C-alpha cells in the first residue's frame with residue numbers, strides 16, 4: 415500500500431487554482447521528489463498532505479488514513495520541514511526541540527535524549543544553548559530538520575530543505591537524508607535543486623501550474639527528455655528569426671532563457687554547419703535533469 | 718495539553734497597579750470623601766485587581782499572540798504536530814488567563830500589604846481572576862484572529878479596553894455617570910468582574926454575584942467558541 419495516496423486533488427485560493435487535479439502515489443521507503451518552478455503548487459500540495467490546509471476537492475490518504483478524518487494520528491507519524499523557517503525565538507536551540515517533543519507527548523527524559531542526538535547528527539551540539547537569533551541561516555535550516563525528526567517519523571516531508579546552504583552543509587544534509595532512507599523512512603522532497611533530486615530521489619514528479627506534467631525516475635526522465643546533448647547558443651540579434659525558423663524545420667526543440675538558447679539535440683539529429691555558425695554555439699554538453707526541467711516547463715530554475 | 722504551550726515569561730505589569738494604588742488611591746484619595754468612613758483606596762483596590770487581570774490577558778492575547786502567529790509562525794509550526802489549531806487557541810487563552818491570575822495575585826498582595834483585604838472571601842479572588850482572564854483572552858483572541866495588522870490593536874485598546882478601564886466602576890461608582898453611560902457600562906465585560914471583586918474584598922457577595930458570574934461565563938463561552946472558529950479559518954487556508 416502506498417504511504418501517500420493523492421486522488422484527484424484540487425486546491426483553490428479564491429480564483430487562483432494552486433493545485434489543478436493531481437493523482438499521486440508515494441511508495442513506502444522511497445524518496446520522492448516534487449520539482450517545479452515558483453508557484454507550481456508544490457507547497458500547496460504538501461500542506462494538504464500534512465493536514466494543515468483543507469482540500470478543495472478530491473481526497474488524500476496518508477498511511478491508509480484519510481487526512482480529513484484522522485489528522486492527529488497522521489501528524490503523529492510524520493515529520494515536516496517547512497519552507498518558511500518557524501523556530502521559536504524565545505527558546506534556545508535545545509528547548510526548541512524538547513518543546514516540540516512535548517507536542518508529541520514524548521516523555522521529558524526521552525525528549526532530551528532525542529534532542530541531543532539530533533543536534534549531534536546535524537552538527538549543532540555546540541550551539542544547544544544558543545538563542546535562535548544567534549544562529550546563521552544554514553544552522554536554522556539544519557535545526558528545522560533536526561526538529562522534524564524528534565518524533566522519529568515514518569514519513570518525512572521536506573519543503574526545499576537545502577535552500578541557502580553552502581555546498582558542504584548541503585552534502586551533510588543529503589548524506590543524513592540518505593541514511594534516513596536506508597533506515598526505512600519515506601521522504602517526500604520539494605525542491606528546485608536538480609542536483610538534489612538527482613542524488614536523492616528514486617522518482618520525481620515535475621509540476622507546473624498545479625499539474626504533474628511528468629513522473630518517473632531521474633535517469634529515465636533524462637533518457638527520455640534530455641536528448642543526446644545540449645547546445646548552449648547565443649545567436650546574433652539579426653540572425654535569430656532565421657535560426658529559429660531553421661531549427662523548427664529541422665525538428666529541434668529549444669528553450670530560451672534570457673540571452674541563451676538551449677537547443678536539445680536528439681540521438682539522430684544533426685546540425686548543419688552553416689546553421690551551427692549562425693547559432694553561435696558557446697558550449698556543448700551532456701544533458702542534466704535541469705535541462706529536462708527546462709524543456710518541460712519552459713522555465714529555468716535559476717531565474 | 719495546554720500547559721505545553723506556556724512560556725516562562727514573567728509579566729512586567731506589577732509596577733503599574735502599585736503606582737495606581739498609591740497615586741490614585743492614596744494621593745487622590747485624600748481629596749475624595751467617601752461614605753461611612755470608607756477610604757478611597759479601599760474603593761478602588763478591587764477594581765484595580767480586576768482591571769489588571771483584564772490588561773494582562775488582553776496584552777498577551779493581542780500583541781503576544783499576534784507576534785507568535787504572524788511573525789514567528791509558531792502556530793504554523795505547532796499544527797504540523799498532533800496538536801490542531803483549536804489546541805493552540807485554547808492554549809493561548811489559558812496562558813492569557815494564567816497571566817491574569819499571576820497579575821491578580823500580585824495586585825492582591827499589594828492591596829493586602831496596604832491592609833485593604835479584610836475578608837476570607839478574598840481567597841476567591843485568584844480563581845475569579847482566572848475566569849476573568851479566560852473571558853478577556855477569548856475576546857482578545859477573537860480580535861487577533863481577525864486583525865489584519867499589529868497596529869490595529871491600538872484601536873482595540875483605545876476603543877475597547879481603556880474605556881472599560883474608566884467606565885466600569887473601577888474608580889467611580891457607576892451611579893456617578895449619566896444614565897446613558899451607565900447602560901453602556903452594563904454591557905462592558907469588565908463591569909461584572911469589578912462588582913464581583915468588590916464584593917469579595919469587602920466580604921459581602923450578594924444576590925447579584927450569581928448574575929455577574931453568569932454573565933462572565935456566558936461571554937467567555939461565546940467568545941471562546943467564536944475565536945476557535947475564526948482562527949481556524951484564518952490559519953488553515
Ligand SMILES: Nc1ncnc2c1ncn2[C@@H]1O[C@H](COP(=O)(O)OP(=O)(O)OP(=O)(O)O)[C@@H](O)[C@H]1O
Pocket residue numbers: 427430431432450451452453454455456457458459497954
Ligand atoms: N495562502 C495563500 N493564499 C492565496 N494564494 C496562495 C496561498 N498560498 C499559495 N497561493 C498561490 O498558489 C499558487 C501555488 O503556490 P505554492 O506556494 O504552492 O507554489 P510552490 O510550488 O510551493 O512555489 P515555490 O517554489 O515558490 O515555493 C501560487 O499562485 C500562489 O500565489
Ligand SMILES: [Mg+2]
Pocket residue numbers: 456457458497573
Ligand atoms: Mg513552495
